[in-house]
Amino acid sequence: MEFRPDIGQLSPTVREHLAPANLLRAGINLSNFLLVSSRGLQGEPQGVSPDMARTLADLLGTGLRYVPYENPGLLADAAPCDEWDVGLIGAEPQRAEAISFTPAYAEIEATYLVREASPLKEIADVDAQGIRIAVSGRAAYGLWLDRNIRKAELVRSGTLDDSANDFAAKELDALAGLRPRLLKDVEAIPGTRILDGYFMTVQQAIGVPKAKAEAADYLAKFVAAAKESGFVAALIEKHGVQGLSVAR
Template sequence: MRARPEIGPVPQEIVRRLSPSGVLRAGINLSNFLLVSSRNPDGSPAGVSPDLARALADTLGLELRYVTYPSPGPLADAAAHDEWDVALVGAEPQRAETIAFTPAYAEIEATYLVPKGSGLHAIEDVDAPGVRIAVTDRTAYGLWLERNIRSASLVGTASFDDALSALVEGRADALAGLRSRLVSDQDAHPNTRILEGRFMAVQQAIGVPRAKAEILPYLEQYVAAARGSGFIADLIRHHGVEGLSVAGS
């Protein structure tokens, strides 16, 4: 794997502003298996996002502590409560009200799973009157659907498994999700099929609380270096995750 990306000297006042304690608290969403794909022997998260946070802490000369959340909603809520210094999470306009985001370092396609005999054959077929879309509340793709769906209705659920049950039990006509997750669910439910294409791509980025937005230019440099040097691509290969790609590639 390539060495961690470098961005040159970072002013110490910026480092202190980001992490007054000298320990970088990195907010990590545990629900995305493409980004947190395993656990270390000590129980800490392992994967593309935790490794990127580790490399950032090393670049800044800081110790690292992971602050984990079961899903992205609580992580985003914590931005106003000084629970983390940086967060690795999908960038969405609703979250941007409290979080300042870098450009994305990686992206993940989102599409639909439908019953095999469904009359829905293309992405554009889904947003139609009478169509019910099952979606996990407060996910990046769910927030996108809330903003962009015009004619279909959303069946919001507390978890992805609940959304899948809504489709299987006939309470929804389509299931929204990350393509990689839908592939595994299609294998478990052979009477379903995945629509070609995508309705959006989740933009995985580094964020800071809005109160620390002045630090963002340095994190933007870091993300650009991580992408441009091949470091993100190396992390994806190292962890063997499929369905995650370097943003802008």
Template sequence: MTDKARAELAPTGVLRAGINLSNFLLVTGRSEKSEPVGVAPDMAKELAASLGVPVTYVTFKSPGELADQAGKNVWDVGLIGAEPQRAAVMNFSAAYVEIEATYMVPPGSPLKSIADVDKTGVRLVVSARSAYGLWLENNIKNATLIQVTGLDGAFNKFMEDKADALAGLRPGLLKDLEKHPELKILDGKFTAVQQAIGCNKPATEGARYIAAFVENAKKSGLVASLIEKHKVKGLSVAPLA
């Protein structure tokens, strides 16, 4: 490891890790000190340990809010989905975990497959600025995308407006299904949200270091062990880059 990587990633002598609290798969709770607990905080802690510095957590209610603080000396690394819009302001590693994103539809819906959703006249609700929402912005050609703030807001809009489909991460939709068993989740996925570690541009040495750290974490079994430790369903180790 070069001193330059440490200087770029932890200029204050502490690794300030930006954590997205809305991803309940990667942040599964809070410690007694009210620090975030889960796969993402543990990955940040391991990264800090490899650099030989302590970690501190900077928490955000959404990934969009975390990305908004890129380059503003608020955090040193951010653990969020690596989307093209965010890559404009952050250098990302390859993904360390991935989560299937799919659709939920009302009872008796004519939409039977993923491909059925992107049709003219289909009203598709999504949580604004989520990683899969950004993917839909880039890829939906015919359906009408209705963006709503927050996961609960999106679900409520879907139900209240009797929309045709709700986009979401499969584990989150499964939780909704427990409360509303009349709804249906479509088979397959429209994308897999890949969660990565990003740093502020132009930290080139830092970005190289993070990329190598993530590959090693996948190869060594660290990521798999963290998923097991936190008993997370619906999260899988991303393929090696």
């Protein structure tokens, strides 16, 4: 699907912010398998977020370089380091201290996996005294839990696999995660189930370092046009991603 939105004149300042030396450097979070769903022949990331970056570069008429990060925390940490010009990452208040975000272009539900015999039946049941929740600490939903969990204990680990292993090995009460990943975990960990509903939705957006905040308005128009035209929906269909939705 060709996408050439008319989103107004690009000022020289914004162009310089987005593509110094006529090259757009796009920070990509490799750990989100819904947004980076495969690799190319040269190992380059492929999926919805790389395609969004490619389309933006085409619109700007510039080259494109993917700057991959193993997790979103590392991508966010690099915001002041001049390693990337745009970062495709979940928008969260902690990250917004260093990054100016567009509205989201896609969203993903986050919920809990529990054991079949667990007394936890609903999302609201989980934040209770004595409950221990396994979570990959620097994921967007992990940051949300940091801000919102009041009574339960968060048991943090470095990766998604580690948090699933902690849940199983340490006999924790709940495993927090994105629903599509938990659908795999429920098959891998016998005697478990996934709670209905969600405690938050991860809002996947495009960000620029605060020093380049002037470019955020242009990017917001790009994202709005991509959603309204059906382009984001077409990318989700193209890559066959289940559990990723166009942001509301």
